Amino acid sequence: MSAAAKEQFLSRSTEDYLKTIYELQRSGEPAQTSSIADALQIAPPSVSGMMKKLSESGLVEHEPYRGVQLTGAGRRAALRMVRRHRIIETYLTTKLGYDWDSVHNEAERLEHAVSDELVERMAMALGNPRYDPHGAPIPTKDGVIEVPVYVPLSEVPVGEVAELSRVSDRDPEQLRFLASLGLKPGVSFEVLARQPFRGPTTISMGEPTKQQVVGHELAESLLCSVAPREVG
């Protein structure tokens, strides 16, 4: 009776915890209780309790006072949720006319209610997309996810040409603002200038070419791909 055999039922709450841990743990470090509590808007003791249960279920490894890491099973379950979330976001924007700033909340609820079959049907209808509307990679059905290397706009060197690859889907207001600037994944631009002391970055983009000034905080959350320089 292997661990893979018991494809257990996970509560909505458990699914949320796993997805959150996955996202916090992307840096490789164990996820801390307080970060999880923060992300889920829950009191820390609730997290402690749940961590004990999750580790008894073999979904995380919990070293008390140190944090948790997903096990293989936990990671698979988390990636399943991530796939659902991103497929749903893509479907809602592409097929039902949602704006990219309003899909996150809807997906947050739907991801717990859809069946695997529905997810795959949506993916099929979309032509198995690889990225969601915010530029985030969509894990495959078998839990494989691309791990791109991003550089925040705030760190793209002046003079460089880069492409905006990914933005956070969390803040609707920020997304509406980005849309108003024409800043969405896939857009190319050149970094013209950057002021020191966490100052704004100036870029040029679009057709006809236009200059934009982007504040430091916002620039930090705009993840870009820089064309890799030839190694000479």
Place this chain on the structure above:
Amino acid sequence: MSAAAKEQFLSRSTEDYLKTIYELQRSGEPAQTSSIADALQIAPPSVSGMMKKLSESGLVEHEPYRGVQLTGAGRRAALRMVRRHRIIETYLTTKLGYDWDSVHNEAERLEHAVSDELVERMAMALGNPRYDPHGAPIPTKDGVIEVPVYVPLSEVPVGEVAELSRVSDRDPEQLRFLASLGLKPGVSFEVLARQPFRGPTTISMGEPTKQQVVGHELAESLLCSVAPREVG
């Protein structure tokens, strides 16, 4: 502060109870505890407990030992769920290639997770349909529902021409069987014969015309519209 003002949050469980009561109460009679328990696959005492809570919330009127009836607010909430369910079923069959026998369970989960906005977007994408794939009328956004008069096939007089209007969405096997016979809402047929003692009904339908024999139990669940006879 009118009762309509407090558009309260309803738990998933509450939504299920209200929808069930609505469906049981269609005859006009109060819904009985045991019927509700039966429909929701729940023990009767659990229902009693919930009835007390629902009546304290003003969603039902509970006369102990006699059953419950929806209040205005309860009925509105129930119809909202019915609309969701039927819009979702229609969307899944029309836009995502689901068969009519598999949409019920999916809708049963999704109806609790979708937002009003998503429901309306789906309805819009479908052109505001009036009936779901099983022929059931879809309530409007404001809670108005058509109440057609049906005659079960088992009671349509021999010699009559009628149209199949509605079938139950509950039993996937029955739905697959009906599909294999070509029996779906909208199909017209003539009743050729019926055996007594709850025997089968024979109908002719289709192009080219074909005869079908339908057992009594199945015939009871096939709701038909008979062209109203001229009053002469």
Place this chain on the structure above:
DNA sequence: TTTAAAATTTAGGCCACCTTAATTTTGAGG
């Protein structure tokens, strides 16, 4: 009219998940 069967409610308990308050562990600075 009595009384057994059926339906319902009350009583008491369990589980999942959340809370606040108290306690323990950790690790940075003196």
Place this chain on the structure above:
DNA sequence: CCTCAAAATTAAGGTGGCCTAAATTTTAAA
């Protein structure tokens, strides 16, 4: 090495929603 604030855990308690067993009410049949 010691102190102490921050972080995490344990303890204790609440709510929602379900259960079973027992008590009660209704019903319908003898």
